[in-house]
Amino acid sequence: METLNYRFENGTRKLSAKAELVGVVSSGNLEVLIEPADLQGGCAVEIKTAARGFGAIWEAVIGDFNKRWQLADTRISINDMGATPAVVSLRLDQAVEAMVEEK
Amino acid sequence: MTVKTSSYLEANARERIALVLDAGSFEEFLPPSKRIVSPHLAQLDAPVSFDDGVVVGRGSLNGAKVFAAAQEGGFMGGAVGEVHGAKLVGLLKRAVQEQAEGVILLLETGGVRLHEANAGLIAVSEVMRAVLDTRAAGIPVIVLVGGSNGCFGGMGIVARCANAIIMSEEGRLAMSGPEVIETANGVEEFDSRDRALVWRTTGGKHRYLLGDCQGIVADDTEAFRAAASRTLQAFKGNPTGLTLQALEAEQAMLEQRIARFGDAADPQDIWERLGVEQAQQIPMLEAAPFVALVEAHRVKGTP
Numbered sequence: 395m396e397t398l399n400y401r402f403e404n405g406t407r408k409l410s411a412k413a414e415l416v417g418v419v420s421s422g423n424l425e426v427l428i429e430p431a432d433l434q435g436g437c438a439v440e441i442k443t444a445a446r447g448f449g450a451i452w453e454a455v456i457g458d459f460n461k462r463w464q465l466a467d468t469r470i471s472i473n474d475m476g477a478t479p480a481v482v483s484l485r486l487d488q489a490v491e492a493m494v495e496e497k
Numbered sequence: 498m499t500v501k502t503s504s505y506l507e508a509n510a511r512e513r514i515a516l517v518l519d520a521g522s523f524e525e526f527l528p529p530s531k532r533i534v535s536p537h538l539a540q541l542d543a544p545v546s547f548d549d550g551v552v553v554g555r556g557s558l559n560g561a562k563v564f565a566a567a568q569e570g571g572f573m574g575g576a577v578g579e580v581h582g583a584k585l586v587g588l589l590k591r592a593v594q595e596q597a598e599g600v601i602l603l604l605e606t607g608g609v610r611l612h613e614a615n616a617g618l619i620a621v622s623e624v625m626r627a628v629l630d631t632r633a634a635g636i637p638v639i640v641l642v643g644g645s646n647g648c649f650g651g652m653g654i655v656a657r658c659a660n661a662i663i664m665s666e667e668g669r670l671a672m673s674g675p676e677v678i679e680t681a682n683g684v685e686e687f688d689s690r691d692r693a694l695v696w697r698t699t700g701g702k703h704r705y706l707l708g709d710c711q712g713i714v715a716d717d718t719e720a721f722r723a724a725a726s727r728t729l730q731a732f733k734g735n736p737t738g739l740t741l742q743a744l745e746a747e748q749a750m751l752e753q754r755i756a757r758f759g760d761a762a763d764p765q766d767i768w769e770r771l772g773v774e775q776a777q778q779i780p781m782l783e784a785a786p787f788v789a790l791v792e793a794h795r796v797k798g799t800p
Contacts, residue, residue, distance in 0.1 A: 395539075395542050395543070395544065413528065413529065413530040415511070415528075415529040415547060415548070418509055418510075418546075418569055418571035418572055419544050419545070419546040419571070419572045420571035420572060423571065425529075425546060425547065427529050427530065427547050429530050442544065442545075443544075444543070444544045471532075471547070473544050473545060473546055473547065474544070475544050
């Protein structure tokens with residue numbers, strides 16, 4: 395397993411809804427837990443992945459995600475079992491959309 | 498959560514529980530944000546899941562106060578680890594404490610999570626005990642089986658400890674899974690890659706014909722929901738506890754079954770002996786015409 399942490403500051407979009415979990419920890423898939431957290435406007439992402447050595451790709455995928463949503467005060471926690479970058483992006487968007495819907 | 502699918506098989510555990518219970522009624526205990534994960538998997542450097550592969554909580558089913566659990570077949574095949582099992586046991590105990598009208602278990606599992614060895618085995622046996630305690634408290638326990646991983650191993654036994662099982666044709670229920678039988682007894686005995694044989698032997702239709710499940714429905718969340726509600730209503734005011742009399746009747750039914758069908762080489766031989774006309778057509782039938790065709794012939798097990 396490998397643990398990766400990212401943090402982005404000065405987000406503009408706040409999610410106030412309750413925590414949501416999307417996806418499943420199965421082969422080529424991942425679960426994304428998204429929840430509001432007091433992070434001084436920041437967005438923190440923690441990834442625990444079974445596939446070691448893909449830090450550069452994660453950084454790019456999470457960076458793109460941050461550009462799309464600019465989340466503030468949000469904690470995102472991921473358990474990954476070798477999902478491809480496209481699946482990761484899809485699940486991240488699904489997680490945010492699930493929270494926006496709940497509002 | 499918006500869910501558009503209607504196939505029970507295709508839905509994940511969270512989607513199923515949301516669709517089977519009354520819309521918006523489900524309140525989860527120990528939600529993923531609590532991060533109650535398996536301590537054993539981390540030691541093995543294996544991925545964990547924030548709900549340890551099972552969703553448990555309270556809700557309503559056509560207005561009836563029910564407690565419900567849904568196993569996630571995608572996470573380690575729905576296998577029961579220490580935390581996963583403890584969540585099921587806690588749910589059943591709380592259902593007794595809060596005098597629920599019923600417990601609905603959406604099972605999809607290969608049985609015990611072997612990574613967790615004895616802790617997993619003990620967890621499964623504790624779930625069995627909790628199911629029987631719940632029944633003894635006058636609360637019916639109803640099991641739904643319709644996921645692609647089926648319901649096997651120790652959890653197959655748990656399912657048969659419940660008051661009633663509702664399956665789809667796609668659902669499977671057994672003790673040993675196909676690969677286990679092939680490994681232990683050879684491919685001549687059972688070819689686990691022969692999917693038609695696997696479903697003829699462990700699928701919902703065969704289980705219904707043999708009296709191992711009490712209801713069979715189409716692969717549809719609404720059909721499962723309706724059948725679960727009907728079954729729950731049927732238990733209202735009726736005893737739910739396991740009795741010696743019921744156990745003896747079950748034993749007699751099993752003895753009769755092995756005497757009648759013990760030498761049959763294929764489930765289709767059994768269907769023919771049951772007197773079902775055009776038994777070879779059974780795998781092709783939808784749930785409703787299948788029930789109509791076999792109702793007079795099937796073995797009716799004691800609930």
